[in-house]
Amino acid sequence: MNSLVLTSLLPVILLICAGFVAARLGWVRETAVKDLSNLVFLLLTPALLFRTMSRVHLEQLDFKPVAAYFVAVGLLFGSTFLLQGFNRRTAVLALAATYSNTVMIGIALVSLVYGPAGLVTLLTLVAVHSLVLLTSATVMLELAVAREQLPGVAPRHALATVFNAFKNSIWHPLTMPLLAGLMFARIGWQLPQAIETPLELMAKAFSPVALLLVGITLAYTRVGVYWRPALVLAGVKNILHPLLVFALCFWMDVSGLPMAVMVAAAALPMGANVFLFSQRYSVAQELITASVAVSTAMSMLTLTLALMLVS
Numbered sequence: 001m002n003s004l005v006l007t008s009l010l011p012v013i014l015l016i017c018a019g020f021v022a023a024r025l026g027w028v029r030e031t032a033v034k035d036l037s038n039l040v041f042l043l044l045t046p047a048l049l050f051r052t053m054s055r056v057h058l059e060q061l062d063f064k065p066v067a068a069y070f071v072a073v074g075l076l077f078g079s080t081f082l083l084q085g086f087n088r089r090t091a092v093l094a095l096a097a098t099y100s101n102t103v104m105i106g107i108a109l110v111s112l113v114y115g116p117a118g119l120v121t122l123l124t125l126v127a128v129h130s131l132v133l134l135t136s137a138t139v140m141l142e143l144a145v146a147r148e149q150l151p152g153v154a155p156r157h158a159l160a161t162v163f164n165a166f167k168n169s170i171w172h173p174l175t176m177p178l179l180a181g182l183m184f185a186r187i188g189w190q191l192p193q194a195i196e197t198p199l200e201l202m203a204k205a206f207s208p209v210a211l212l213l214v215g216i217t218l219a220y221t222r223v224g225v226y227w228r229p230a231l232v233l234a235g236v237k238n239i240l241h242p243l244l245v246f247a248l249c250f251w252m253d254v255s256g257l258p259m260a261v262m263v264a265a266a267a268l269p270m271g272a273n274v275f276l277f278s279q280r281y282s283v284a285q286e287l288i289t290a291s292v293a294v295s296t297a298m299s300m301l302t303l304t305l306a307l308m309l310v311s
Contacts, residue, residue, distance in 0.1 A: 012109055013300055015208055019215025030220045040210050045103055046177035047202035052123055053181030065258035066125050070132060072244040073098045088283045091140040095277060096291055097236045099133050100268035102126050104214060108207035110261060121261040127178045141281050218293055226290035234295035238302040242266035260310040267306035269295035
């Protein structure tokens with residue numbers, strides 16, 4: 001195995017395993033998972049995103065690799081609807097096949113493997129990742145709800161659906177710090193040391209705490225009878241998605257570090273937002289829960305292979 005890949009991935013795997021063991025030993029109870037998730041998602045993540053992007057100038061960002069990534073996403077998303085039909089379940093499955101855990105695992109992994117330059121490339125994707133995918137999924141789900149005319153759900157005009165989905169994606173714990181950081185850098189302001197220091201400490205705490213939380217969540221996730229369809233869905237996300245991104249990067253003449261980061265991002269496991277969508281729209285909850293667990297466990301192998309492919 002490539003020594004760089006092994007050296008970079010080993011801390012990630014060990015931190016996830018440490019979280020898993022801590023949960024199994026009862027050191028972290030299942031009732032605390034939601035609170036830990038809120039700590040990472042609402043406090044540590046915004047601190048990291050704002051601090052990183054406040055040092056980046058918009059004109060220096062390269063959106064060509066992001067374009068290659070989203071062409072692959074669009075192909076997978078559209079293919080799922082063609083094969084499964086237009087309904088709520090298909091919309092959730094399409095999101096599961098394309099939505100990567102770019103924050104909790106992705107940022108930590110890319111920081112360790114590719115350093116600050118790779119992190120900027122990833123955060124260029126993160127800046128629009130949730131905006132594009134969550135907005136698309138919300139619009140499709142709302143349209144499917146209106147089509148199915150679920151009891152107790154008031155129909156909503158299509159334009160209102162699009163507007164609300166877009167607004168919610170902008171006013172988001174991930175999107176707002178990114179935009180605020182870019183604006184801060186554009187203006188050229190500098191943070192006072194009294195604010196910069198706690199932001200730096202929270203940003204440094206993000207990666208280990210987020211990876212421990214992944215292991216804790218895996219320990220309390222029950223796969224049950226859904227492991228077979230979960231394995232298929234995880235295979236699409238963890239294997240087909242990065243291969244498609246790799247091919248499109250090659251076709252669009254994206255190479256080097258940008259290509260490596262995009263392929264690694266595609267090889268990441270499913271993000272937790274997929275589970276939240278399945279809960280919100282009451283569809284395929286058990287399958288999605290199992291798929292997130294299988295995808296995360298599988299990613300320890302598929303990420304290794306993806307990093308070796310682009311190394």
